[in-house]
Amino acid sequence: MNDKLYVGRPNIGSREAFLARVNDIYDRRWLSNDGPYVLEFEATMSRLLGVKHCVAMCNATVGLEIAIRALGLTGEVILPSFTFIATAHALQWQQITPVFCDIDPLTHNIDPSKVEALITPRTTAILGVHLWGRACNVEALQKIADRHGLKLLFDAAHAFACSDNGRMIGGFGDAEVFSFHATKFINTLEGGIVSTNNDDLALRLRQMKNFGFTGYDQVESIGTNGKMNEVSAAMGLTNLESLDEFIAINRAHYHRYRERLADLPGLTVMPYDETWKCNFQYIVVDLDSEIAGISRDELVRRLHEQGVIARRYFFPGCHRMEPYLTLNPEAGGNLPETEKLVQRLFCLPTGSGVSVADLERVCDLIRGLVK
Ligand SMILES: *Cc1c(COP(=O)(O)O)cnc(C)c1O
Secondary structure (H helix, E strand, O other): OOOOEEOOOOOOOOHHHHHHHHHHHHHHOOOOOOOHHHHHHHHHHHHHHOOOEEEEEOOHHHHHHHHHHHOOOOOEEEEEOOOOHHHHHHHHOOOOEEEEEOEOOOOOOEOHHHOHHHOOOOEEEEEEEOHHHOOOOHHHHHHHHHHHOOEEEEEOOOOOOOEEOOEEOOOOOOEEEEEOOOOOOOOOOOOEEEEEOOHHHHHHHHHHOEOOEEEOOEEOOOOOEOOOOHHHHHHHHHHHOOHHHHHHHHHHHHHHHHHHHOOOOOEEEOOOOOOOOOOOOOEEEEEOHHHHOOOHHHHHHHHHHOOEEOEOOOOOOHHHOOOHHHHOOOHHHHOHHHHHHHHHEEEEOOOOOOOHHHHHHHHHHHHHHOO
16 A cells, blocks of 8 residues: 555654654653643644644634634535535534635635625635745735625635745734644644634633633633643644755755656646745646547546556535535536536655655656656
8 A cells, every 4th residue: 555656745854853852752751741842743733834823623623613613603604615524524623604705726725806796794704825835815805704794714724834925824813723744744643733813712722622621620611622742742743843844855855846747738736836935735726638639537547557656736615515416406507617627637646755756757657657
C-alpha cells in the first residue's frame, strides 16, 4: 500500500525530535487538558499567524462545530459547495442549513458577488473556505457581513502558513479554523486550531472544548470534548521545525510540475500567486478533456492503475452528497461554476513524501496519456 503515491502523503519532521518530546510526555505523565506542549503549540501558532488567540482542538471539524456554536449561529449559513464535506456537515450537525453559494472560476473560492442574493431573514453567517491556501476575497465578504449584521467565519483547513495582501491568514473575520490532519501541510496526526482576535469568543471556545468547565466541579454551559492531546501537540511542534523545508520542497515540486506539464494541450497546473506566502500543498490540475483528448476520470483511473493515487477534488460537490442532495435536489441549478469545476479538477501527489524521481514518473505518465 505504501509504495503507492497518494495525494496527501504526510509531511513529517524529525523522528528524533518527536521521540524526545514523547519521552518528556512519559516523564511528566501529563497527556491532555492544556498540557505544556499544547500551550506551547498554541503560543507558537499565535506568533506565526499574528493572532491573539489560538485554541487547539482535536480536529478541524470539531473546531468548526465549536466555532459555529460559540458564535451563536443558527438558521442558515452561506458557504461554497466546492469544499470538503466537513465544512457543510459542521453546520448541518447542529441543525443549521448550509446554503451553497457558487464560486469564482478563477480563484475557486466563494464568489462575493453571489452571496447577497442568498441572504434571507434566517441567515446568520458567511463561512468562506480559503481553498488551496488561496485567501477568499476577505474584504468583500467582510463588507457584506457588516452590511447585513452577519458573522464571518473561515475554514482555513488548507491555508496554514499562507498570507493575503501581506497579512497572514488566521486573523480574518470573527474566527478562522485550521486543520492539522495527517494529510494537511502541517499535521498534528489529527488536530486543528481556531484562531481569533476576540477575547470573549476565545474564552467561549476554551470552555466549549472542555465540557463547559469554568473551574473545578464548575460547569456554566453546554460543551463537548474538543481537546488536543499532548502527543498531537508534540508532533505539531516537531513538524513546525521543518516548516521552511516543507515549503521549499512543495514549491520546487510545484515549479517542476508546471514546467514538465506546461506544453500539454488542455491541461493546466493551477498557478499560485507568489507575491503572497503559499504552502504549495495542492498541485491542482484543470483538464479540458475535449482538447486533452482524454476525460478527467479516465486520466485519473489510468494513473491509479499505475499506483499514482490522484484525487478528484471536490467531487461531486457537497450539494450532490447526502443529506444535502435530498434536502435540495435542485441546488446545482444555482451553482454553474461549481458544477463545471467538479468535472475538471484533480490533484497530484506532492510534499516531502514524494521524491523528485516519483514526480518525474507522474509527469511521464501524464505526458503519455494526454495527446
Ligand atoms: C481537511 C478539511 C477539513 C476537516 O479537517 P479535519 O481536521 O480532518 O477535521 C475541513 N475543511 C476542509 C476544507 C478540509 O480540507
